[in-house]
């Protein structure tokens with residue numbers, strides 16, 4: 001089972017996805033998958049570092 005790294009939802013077998021390699025600073029990178037079709041970005045969780053800008057809805 002794969003999860004889309006953008007919307008956080010499952011990628012079902014009938015959906016197209018694209019793998020992306022994310023290099024990690026400490027060594028082995030990871031591969032994430034994104035839907036090929038544009039999907040909605042998952043809502044941001046609480047920012048751990050607080051460096052995220054204030055949420056703006058408009």
Ligand SMILES: [Zn+2]
Pocket residue numbers: 004005006007008009034035039040
């Ligand atoms: Zn997605």
